[in-house]
Amino acid sequence: MAANIIDGKKIAESVRNEVKEAVAARIAAGLPAPALATVLVGENPASQVYVASKHKACAEVGIRSIGHVLPENASQQEVESLVKALNADPEVSGILVQLPLPKHLDEEAVLSAIDLHKDVDGFSPVNIGRLAQKGREPLFVPCTPAGCMLLIESAGMKLSGANAVVLGRSNIVGMPVALLLVKANATVTIVHSRTREIPEVCRQADILVAAIGQPEFVKADWVKPGAVVIDVGINRISDPTAKRGTRLVGDVDFKGVSKVASAITPVPGGVGPMTIALLMRNTLRAAQLADPQ
Numbered sequence: 001m002a003a004n005i006i007d008g009k010k011i012a013e014s015v016r017n018e019v020k021e022a023v024a025a026r027i028a029a030g031l032p033a034p035a036l037a038t039v040l041v042g043e044n045p046a047s048q049v050y051v052a053s054k055h056k057a058c059a060e061v062g063i064r065s066i067g068h069v070l071p072e073n074a075s076q077q078e079v080e081s082l083v084k085a086l087n088a089d090p091e092v093s094g095i096l097v098q099l100p101l102p103k104h105l106d107e108e109a110v111l112s113a114i115d116l117h118k119d120v121d122g123f124s125p126v127n128i129g130r131l132a133q134k135g136r137e138p139l140f141v142p143c144t145p146a147g148c149m150l151l152i153e154s155a156g157m158k159l160s161g162a163n164a165v166v167l168g169r170s171n172i173v174g175m176p177v178a179l180l181l182v183k184a185n186a187t188v189t190i191v192h193s194r195t196r197e198i199p200e201v202c203r204q205a206d207i208l209v210a211a212i213g214q215p216e217f218v219k220a221d222w223v224k225p226g227a228v229v230i231d232v233g234i235n236r237i238s239d240p241t242a243k244r245g246t247r248l249v250g251d252v253d254f255k256g257v258s259k260v261a262s263a264i265t266p267v268p269g270g271v272g273p274m275t276i277a278l279l280m281r282n283t284l285r286a287a288q289l290a291d292p293q
């Protein structure tokens with residue numbers, strides 16, 4: 001049977017609308033509009049596109065945004081000083097340092113410098129540590145992983161007791177999504193480059209999250225019939241039949257897997273739109289944390 005295609009665009013739009021209404025209500029109540037400060041170091045074209053789309057999304061929901069751009073050769077001290085100035089600025093609700101940073105910079109030190117109450121990406125070691133601990137809650141959950149969880153829930157999958165397999169253990173997606181699945185009482189296996197018998201491991205999954213950056217890696221016969229499949233990958237591959245000569249594919253062989261799964265996210269239009277929607281929600285939350293109690 002053909003899988004239900006999970007409409008990430010629609011679910012992201014409803015999250016953005018919720019945020020937009022809450023921002024309007026704040027302003028009507030005399031509270032300040034939330035404000036997001038972005039920090040982009042260098043000229044990575046993909047990062048420039050991502051940051052621009054974050055600013056556009058802010059404008060659409062009524063969040064103010066301020067972009068800071070530092071040169072590729074910015075020093076550790078320059079980046080950390082900017083973060084500290086943004087921490088101290090009462091007009092800034094949330095701070096987002098776009099990753100990856102240029103190689104000479106110490107990413108962990110930069111992320112650690114962000115005030116916990118402004119860490120809208122949820123990447124600071126304290127927020128991630130709380131995510132990993134029983135009975136603790138982070139102030140902010142990383143955006144793409146939080147988006148994956150909403151997509152899984154939208155498919156009606158009961159998480160408690162389910163077998164979940166996460167392909168990939170990146171700091172941005174794989175590891176935090178695995179931690180969220182554990183928090184939701186799933187039994188979680190993380191597949192990585194040293195994992196043996198990957199197809200067999202994947203076949204145990206009621207929920208399969210692919211975040212490894214390998215085009216169409218997950219094949220139809222790796223998927224348990226009825227599984228929910230979340231494809232985080234965005235890979236550009238050559239396709240002479242396409243107008244641009246290339247097209248975007250995920251980490252999952254969509255054509256094959258959509259015949260086996262009960263629900264699957266498309267690429268594009270699945271996980272992608274969720275990241276920015278959840279960033280808007282986190283920025284609103286940061287503003288709420290700063291409100292007089």
Ligand code: GUN
Pocket residue numbers: 096097098099100121143144172275
């Ligand atoms: N680079 C890729 N994804 C992300 C993200 O969600 N946040 C930040 N800050 N950088 C990224």
